[in-house]
Amino acid sequence: xxxxxxxxxxxxxxxxxxxxxxxxxxxxxxxxxxxxxxxxxxxxxxxxxxxxxxxxxxxxxxxxxxxxxxxxxxxxxxxxxxxxxxxxxxxxxxxxxxxxxxxxxxxxxxxxxxxxxxxxxxxxxxxxxxxxxxxxxxxxxxxxxxxxxxxxxxxxxxxxxxx
Amino acid sequence: xxxxxxxxxxxxxxxxxxxxxxxxxxxxxxxxxxxxxxxxxxxxxxxxxxxxxxxxxxxxxxxxxxxxxxxxxxxxxxxxxxxxxxxxxxxxxxxxxxxxxxxxxxxxxxxxxxxxxxxxxxxxxxxxxxxxxxxxxxxxxxxxxxxxxxxxxxxxxxxxxxx
Numbered sequence: 001x002x003x004x005x006x007x008x009x010x011x012x013x014x015x016x017x018x019x020x021x022x023x024x025x026x027x028x029x030x031x032x033x034x035x036x037x038x039x040x041x042x043x044x045x046x047x048x049x050x051x052x053x054x055x056x057x058x059x060x061x062x063x064x065x066x067x068x069x070x071x072x073x074x075x076x077x078x079x080x081x082x083x084x085x086x087x088x089x090x091x092x093x094x095x096x097x098x099x100x101x102x103x104x105x106x107x108x109x110x111x112x113x114x115x116x117x118x119x120x121x122x123x124x125x126x127x128x129x130x131x132x133x134x135x136x137x138x139x140x141x142x143x144x145x146x147x148x149x150x151x152x153x154x155x156x157x158x159x160x161x162x163x
Numbered sequence: 164x165x166x167x168x169x170x171x172x173x174x175x176x177x178x179x180x181x182x183x184x185x186x187x188x189x190x191x192x193x194x195x196x197x198x199x200x201x202x203x204x205x206x207x208x209x210x211x212x213x214x215x216x217x218x219x220x221x222x223x224x225x226x227x228x229x230x231x232x233x234x235x236x237x238x239x240x241x242x243x244x245x246x247x248x249x250x251x252x253x254x255x256x257x258x259x260x261x262x263x264x265x266x267x268x269x270x271x272x273x274x275x276x277x278x279x280x281x282x283x284x285x286x287x288x289x290x291x292x293x294x295x296x297x298x299x300x301x302x303x304x305x306x307x308x309x310x311x312x313x314x315x316x317x318x319x320x321x322x323x324x325x326x
Contacts, residue, residue: 047275050264083314086249090307093253094260101213101261105268106276112210113269115278144253151246154317 006073009149012142017065019139020092023132024058027051030128034121043122050098051129057095058136061088061143082150089143096136103129169236172312175305180228182302183255186295187221190214193291197284206285213261214292220258221299224251224306245313252306259299266292 031044045051064084071077106126109117119126194207208214227247234240269289272280282289 041275043275048273049267083311086310086314090253090256093257097257097260098264101264102268104212105265105278110211112204112206113278113281115268115276118276147249148246151249 009146010069012146013065013069016139016142016146017062017069019135019142020058020062020065023136023139024055024062026128026135027055027058027132030125030132032122032125043118043125045129048102050102054095054099054132054136057091058132058139061092061139064088082147082154085143085147085150089140089147092136092140092143096133096140099129099133099136103133172309173232175309176228176232179302179305179309180225180232182298182305183221183225183228186299186302187218187225189291189298190218190221190295193288193295195285195288206281206288208292211265213265217258217262217295217299220254221295221302224255224302227251245310245317248306248310248313252303252310255299255303255306259296259303262292262296262299266296 027045031042033040033042035041045055068081071081103126105115105117106129107117107119109115190208194205196203196205198204208218231244234244266289268278268280269292270280270282272278
């Protein structure tokens, strides 16, 4: 029983690692060159601080997700992993929100501020951005499940267990 | 000793409540009308989904922060408060990131996407936005301190206590 549970947790972590890794790869590979009349223009993630932050945050979480896979199950560091999980989940959430806010403006524009949507002219770039966001959201959902499981098993907030 | 600690925690929660409340008030009161030639234009938070999300998230955290002040200290609900603290801290972080991403574009614009900065024409609105963001960041820092304290006291991740 305990072994099945551990395999499940490792599989979840592996899935989260794959999700954040694909988010990084998809976002980094998302450059598209368009020529409007005489002006050549390249859309890539480094054009926006929010998207750069997204790539950096996802990279950090990916590296951490990779390292934690090799942590032996009886290590005392697992207590510390809960805290790092929490901090990195917050980092991931904040990077997703920032990228999502920019992606929303890129897609819909903002009439009031006269920011025009750019997704019609750089649709390939926008598709990559959407894909990276979806991958990262999957990653963050898995980390939240892991986190809630850790808290549940330590804190027992719903008082389900007898004390 | 336990009483001093409890007073400190309640004071921190009061401070967080005041911080998120001021973030809401400052953001909601941030409308500015400007006339450019014949076009009259009003900058307000409802113009951007990210800023609306910021106000909603901060309102939720404010209401929760108010209610939790009246929770009796021996209530069993305190175990549950840790989980709600965590979820709402994440909500707050994500709303701050989204608003920050929009505020950054409003301030600096984005050359590549041809989004012009609007803060020169609606500086009062931008100052309000900055103020609300600072207040909300203060709120989220306090919630993170409370959260880390809860986790520290329950999990003892640094193994400082003898087991």
